[in-house]
Amino acid sequence: MDEVQQYERYLRERITALRSQKGVSEHRLSLELGKSGSYIRSITSGATMPSMKELFNIMAYFEVSPAEFFSGLQGTNTLRAALTEKLRELSDEDLEKVSLFIGWITKV
DSSP: HHHHHHHHHHHHHHHHHHHHHHHOOOOHHHHHHHHHHHHHHHHTTTTTOOOHHHHHHHHHTOOOOHHTTTTGGGGTHHHHHHHHHHHTTTHHHHHHHHHHHHHHOOOO
16 A cells, blocks of 8 residues: 555544544534535545545544644554543543643643
8 A cells, every 4th residue: 555545544544533533423524514415425435535625624623633633644552642542532621630730740
């Protein structure tokens, strides 16, 4: 599999993972993005790829930055990637606690 195919596969799998985490169907996600009901299915099946603008809309829908969206490309077995995934699952209240803790341990 060449590099471009690996990126395309990652993109499809990442959209599927984020969609599953949020508990939204492909059909519903498509409609909420203002597209036809089969739009996301056409991406996840490999029939098409989103434009850059639509990819940014997908990221905005899931409230992830481009860096967060593509973080798994750098290696899914790293501690940083594992912690990033856990942080995504935390509530805002818990994120505040983590932020305070990080501030405390990084003070010189």
